[in-house]
Amino acid sequence: MFDTPVRAGGKPAKHWFDLEPAARIAAVSALGLPAYRARQVSNHVFGRYEYQPDQWSDLPLAARESLANLFPPLLxxxxxxxxxxxxxxxxxxxxxxxxxxxxxxxxxxxxxxxxxxxxxxxxxxxxxxxxxxxxxxxxxxxxxxxxxxxxxxxxxxxxxxxxxxxxxxxxxxxxxxxxxxxxxxxxxxxxxxxxxxxxxxxxxxxxxxxxxxxxxxxxxxxxxxxxxxxxxxxxxxxxxxxxxxxxxxxxxxxxxxxxxxxxxxxxxxxxxxxxxxxxxxxxxxxxxxxxxxxxxxxxxxxxxxxxxxxxxxxxxxxxxxxxxxxxxxxxxxxxxxxxxxxxxxxxxxxxxxxxxxxxxxxxxx
Ligand code: SF4
Structure with a gap:
């Protein structure tokens, strides 16, 4: 209704910030990780303002590498x-x-x-x-x-x-x-x-x-x-x-x-x-x-x-x-x-x- 022609292309891939809490659990599960990882991630993101998976040293390396898919660059x-x-x-x-x-x-x-x-x-x-x-x-x-x-x-x-x-x-x-x-x-x-x-x-x-x-x-x-x-x-x-x-x-x-x-x-x-x-x-x-x-x-x-x-x-x-x-x-x-x-x-x-x-x-x- 209020939209006008858009010049630029490319929206970013889905990010943790795009997801509601339930969708975060689903996204983590879709990566083959246990649901509780979602809470761990959110603790880092919203509790400690750590937005890069490589900062989350309490998570296994393989989990951090998978989770990086949910943290594409934004800005x-x-x-x-x-x-x-x-x-x-x-x-x-x-x-x-x-x-x-x-x-x-x-x-x-x-x-x-x-x-x-x-x-x-x-x-x-x-x-x-x-x-x-x-x-x-x-x-x-x-x-x-x-x-x-x-x-x-x-x-x-x-x-x-x-x-x-x-x-x-x-x-x-x-x-x-x-x-x-x-x-x-x-x-x-x-x-x-x-x-x-x-x-x-x-x-x-x-x-x-x-x-x-x-x-x-x-x-x-x-x-x-x-x-x-x-x-x-x-x-x-x-x-x-x-x-x-x-x-x-x-x-x-x-x-x-x-x-x-x-x-x-x-x-x-x-x-x-x-x-x-x-x-x-x-x-x-x-x-x-x-x-x-x-x-x-x-x-x-x-x-x-x-x-x-x-x-x-x-x-x-x-x-x-x-x-x-x-x-x-x-x-x-x-x-x-x-x-x-x-x-x-x-x-x-x-x-x-x-x-x-x-x-x-x-x-x-
Ligand atoms: S055209 Fe400029 S002043 Fe008008 S709504 Fe947009 S940003 Fe605000």
Whole structure:
């Protein structure tokens, strides 16, 4: 339904991360190994972040060699950049089909967040976005999505990231791609991330954020999962006239339908929805749009169902899409606050390595 032509070929072979716990036992048995090996493997993978069979010295060599079939290569680091004294690390990964995706690890005083990609490229064609202009290369497999978090978890556990040993607390699907356009693999990855150890990474569902530009039926499907995930809606305009231009999928599902779906999501999950709004100079940062946004949110009920996350753009000289003036940004905040809407200004972590992390990472290019 949401698919667009795929350019790149080759998905990777099935990986442990693609399998549910029962399927792991079946896969181990199919290799002629006893079922209890599945638990041993998962202890290494999810308990100790050891993803290579040659690290599992308590298993016989022959078993490790067979099990290597269930651990094909997924991601190859093509480039790694760090900023904020090593507390932000962005990695470009080469994946099967010669596509490249990105993940970003961000350490804060009390938590660590990993921003991951769900697709290589994107089919949503937002005109301000370099990723969108390139189209969709292909959607990622469950294992390729999980592997981005697995890499971060291992680096943190080993103390390989500035700030000392740690763990992943939050995962945000705000890297490359539209997560809800790759629904089944994304949800399988989410279930693996939140499944308790030793069958999953044991990350709190409340720590997982799924972003979308507005695939309304898939927001309803997400609400029906009855998981307390955080939904982030990349709104960027409160009116159809402008949003039709900024986010082409708005021509299919209008602002009203999108906010109704977001409100339903908040009602069903009891989770406050994050309304993402990139402030673009003289495009969407007018006072009247702040007032309209506040009205649209408030008229759907108790204002606490949503909070607005404003994103300052990284100024790009010569581009039509550039940062709001400081005074316009402040007026926008003031108007929302005066209307009683909770509002935050997004941290611009990693800006100097183009790691604003989000649907909006693309805006920074
Ligand atoms: S802004 Fe996000 S949804 Fe739009 S084309 Fe870019 S990556 Fe896709």
């Amino acid at each position: 190859t680091a093509a480039q790694e950049l760090s900023a904020d004294r090593g507390m932000t690390v962005k990695t470009a990964w080469r994946i099967a089909g010669d596509a490249v995706v990105e993940s970003v690890l961000m350490r804060y005083p009390n938590r660590t967040t990993v921003c991951i990609s769900s697709q290589a490229g994107c089919g949503m064609a937002c005109p301000f976005c370099a990723t969108g202009q390139g189209g969709l290369q292909r959607s990622l497999s469950t294992a390729e999505i999980v592997a981005q978090v697995a890499d971060a978890a291992a680096k943190l556990a080993q103390g390989a990231v500035a700030g000392g040993p740690g763990q992943v607390n939050n995962v945000v699907f705000m890297g490359m791609g539209e997560p809800l356009a790759n629904y089944a693999p994304v949800m399988a990855a989410v279930r693996e991330l939140i499944r308790p150890k030793p069958d999953g990474f044991g990350i709190s569902a409340r720590g997982v954020t799924i972003s979308t530009v507005g695939l309304v039926p898939r927001i309803a499907a997400l609400a029906a999962e009855e998981l307390p995930l955080t939904l982030a809606v990349s709104l960027h305009a409160p009116d159809d006239e402008l949003r039709d231009e900024l986010i082409p999928v708005n021509q299919r599902w209008k602002v009203g339908e999108l906010l109704d779906a977001a409100w339903d999501y908040a009602r069903v999950t009891k989770r406050r929805v994050s309304i993402e709004y990139a402030l673009i100079r003289d495009i969407n940062d007018q006072q009247a749009r702040a007032d309209l946004l506040a009205r649209e949110l408030k008229r759907r009920g108790d204002w606490t169902w949503a909070h607005v996350n404003l994103i300052p753009l990284n100024p790009t000289p010569g581009s039509k899409w550039t940062a709001s003036r400081k005074r316009d940004q402040q007026t926008f905040i003031d108007r929302l606050e005066r209307a009683g809407i909770p509002v935050t200004l997004r941290d611009t972590r990693g800006r100097n390595i183009d790691a604003a992390c989000g649907q909006l990472a693309a805006l920074q290019r």
